[in-house]
Amino acid sequence: MAAQPDIPMRQRVEEYISKLQDDIVSALEKLDPNAPTFKRDSWLRAQGGRGLSCVFAVPVPPPGVAQQETVLEKAGVNISVVHGMLPPPAIKQMRADHSSIPDIQSSVPFFAAGISLVIHPRNPHAPTVHANYRYFEITETPTEEEQAAGKSGKVIAWWFGGGGDLTPSYLYEEDAIHFHRTLKAACDPHGAAVYPTFKKWCDEYFHITHRGEARGIGGIFFDDLCEDPHRRFAPDDSRPKTAEDIFAFVKAAGDAFVPSYVPILERRMRTPSDDHERRWQLLRRGRYVEFNLVYDRGTKFGLMTPGARIESILMSLPETARWEYMSELGTDPESREGKLVEVLKNPREWV
Amino acid sequence: MAAQPDIPMRQRVEEYISKLQDDIVSALEKLDPNAPTFKRDSWLRAQGGRGLSCVFAVPVPPPGVAQQETVLEKAGVNISVVHGMLPPPAIKQMRADHSSIPDIQSSVPFFAAGISLVIHPRNPHAPTVHANYRYFEITETPTEEEQAAGKSGKVIAWWFGGGGDLTPSYLYEEDAIHFHRTLKAACDPHGAAVYPTFKKWCDEYFHITHRGEARGIGGIFFDDLCEDPHRRFAPDDSRPKTAEDIFAFVKAAGDAFVPSYVPILERRMRTPSDDHERRWQLLRRGRYVEFNLVYDRGTKFGLMTPGARIESILMSLPETARWEYMSELGTDPESREGKLVEVLKNPREWV
Numbered sequence A, B: 001m002a003a004q005p006d007i008p009m010r011q012r013v014e015e016y017i018s019k020l021q022d023d024i025v026s027a028l029e030k031l032d033p034n035a036p037t038f039k040r041d042s043w044l045r046a047q048g049g050r051g052l053s054c055v056f057a058v059p060v061p062p063p064g065v066a067q068q069e070t071v072l073e074k075a076g077v078n079i080s081v082v083h084g085m086l087p088p089p090a091i092k093q094m095r096a097d098h099s100s101i102p103d104i105q106s107s108v109p110f111f112a113a114g115i116s117l118v119i120h121p122r123n124p125h126a127p128t129v130h131a132n133y134r135y136f137e138i139t140e141t142p143t144e145e146e147q148a149a150g151k152s153g154k155v156i157a158w159w160f161g162g163g164g165d166l167t168p169s170y171l172y173e174e175d176a177i178h179f180h181r182t183l184k185a186a187c188d189p190h191g192a193a194v195y196p197t198f199k200k201w202c203d204e205y206f207h208i209t210h211r212g213e214a215r216g217i218g219g220i221f222f223d224d225l226c227e228d229p230h231r232r233f234a235p236d237d238s239r240p241k242t243a244e245d246i247f248a249f250v251k252a253a254g255d256a257f258v259p260s261y262v263p264i265l266e267r268r269m270r271t272p273s274d275d276h277e278r279r280w281q282l283l284r285r286g287r288y289v290e291f292n293l294v295y296d297r298g299t300k301f302g303l304m305t306p307g308a309r310i311e312s313i314l315m316s317l318p319e320t321a322r323w324e325y326m327s328e329l330g331t332d333p334e335s336r337e338g339k340l341v342e343v344l345k346n347p348r349e350w351v
Helices: A009-031 A088-095 A144-148 A173-190 A194-205 A243-255 A257-268 A275-294 A297-304 A310-316 A336-345 B009-031 B088-095 B144-148 B173-190 B194-205 B243-255 B257-268 B275-294 B297-304 B310-316 B336-345
Strands: A039-044 A049-057 A072-086 A108-121 A128-139 A155-167 A219-225 A320-322 B039-044 B049-057 B072-086 B108-121 B128-139 B155-167 B218-225 B320-322
Touching: A009 A049, A009 A072, A009 A108, A009 A128, A009 A243, A009 A257, A049 A310, A072 A310, A108 A257, A108 A310, A128 A243, A155 A173, A155 A194, A155 A243, A155 A257, A173 A194, A173 A219, A173 A243, A173 A257, A194 A219, A219 A243, A243 A257, A275 A320, A275 B275, A297 A310, B009 B049, B009 B072, B009 B108, B009 B128, B009 B243, B009 B257, B049 B310, B072 B310, B108 B257, B108 B310, B128 B243, B155 B173, B155 B194, B155 B243, B155 B257, B173 B194, B173 B218, B173 B243, B173 B257, B194 B218, B218 B243, B243 B257, B275 B320, B297 B310
Parallel strands: none
Antiparallel strands: A039 A049, A049 A072, A072 A108, A108 A128, A128 A155, A155 A219, A320 B320, B039 B049, B049 B072, B072 B108, B108 B128, B128 B155, B155 B218
């Protein structure tokens, strides 16, 4: 891939995530042409930056009118591009994973751009999916010349993070294999160590510790990917190392989202289902809420950030979730529910 | 009140919470005699201790059969009595609030007994309620003589904590006043500073910071109540100070639970309601989940404790909760939903 040294990475990332958001929303809208379109909701951040949330929800009908049947129940495909000043404690914390960040005692400018999506389909046989790709940059305070030219300061440190993972209520092995195989095919050209490393990281990250089970059947997860040595890779592992290589990998993973998920959704979205299956789906959505509110770093960080846009952060929560005390669903290992739980307790290699 | 110096406090607390649990479950069962009874579920903790969970849930009916109409939707009235060894980091943390705890470098025995209850009624006009009273004790390792006699070691430090709070979906001012007035009447004989101090603490504690609103309309909340000076009280504040006085106060507050809540439930449990009101109730339940999973210290501590009984800890979550992106419900200050939100954003003095 040819480098574009004259266009700053932050701008290229912003363009890429905008296009990816468009592609994903279009693919989902095409799938269910009679459903309401995604609501486009753009916002500005007072402290610097902007976002575009594309959210799907079916309006609650007036009394006596049945709810429209749609493929999706609730979905959000959001991008945000924010910048501001990073205080010294935050910098200190980041130095653990980024040896290139100097030990600075004053606030420094940061830039963050990312796409984040969660799709909860209505049908209990169709899995929920989540994906998220982001770029982070710390710069020097711009010189007077740079400021006059509308430019940011010299980049001190940068990294990419992200991933995608699938959360079914009922296990269809061919779906799990398709999802992992598509992600692996996107990763492999960027280094043999990429998929195995990020697949393992995903299983570890999306873990509901208090339940002793994974949130779903995994996918890939990565963070802190830059030119520095990386704690998850051995020095001679084959993986993207330059900014160009890493951005190319992130784009390949992002581009793999639609082919990794939409064929599964098409396959399952019309499967006949009953109240029992819906109940189990809502119990699994309860676990989704537990993971997102108790463990997810992005959600926790978002909720603790003054001025953060709560509606965008909690967009990931399902429309409805359910909790039963000592539910019998999923406890029989021979049941269809139990077969999912077995895989969540013992993550598998799918490809 | 006469002291009972020959019976250890831990035993008296255990007897009291067992009786209180019985009284509360009986009062709730009497209220809806045709409903299924509470399920009694006793358990043992491998590391020491036991519990009795009394949980109400309506079994999910077979396909085609309508769900039985009941006053309660989901409820739990749980007691637990556990003991074990407390590691030095936990002791260190507790010393901040308990000057009587010495700076110990080794693990010490602890004992904890408490009652915890959450009641989610079905009717959107009937409020959810939560209460919790607990006793904590740190002792010396028993001497050989004490061990032979089946006794615990000398008490190094002890304290009581607890409270009760109300979470309506629709605001009925007379309910809020009744709830607070009943708790205040239980507090007042134990010191003029008790109710105002614990009312304020409750408003501060049950705060969903990321939403800028309270979980409900408050009640009382307290912790670390013992003979030591207390950070929430001035030295000359009128409040219970001896173990006997504090236990008498805790019993008065516990005994006030049924009269503070059951009359409200009786008043609201048959109010006609529609889908719109149900939808708002489920959105409020979503906020309840947010508070419990993101902020509640008891829940967080429980989830992080290896060997903890997750089903008992998460019993507090509602049967169903709902999240809508940018919901319009509650945003109109003139609507009934908006009137609740107004009180949640600006806690009131109810008595």
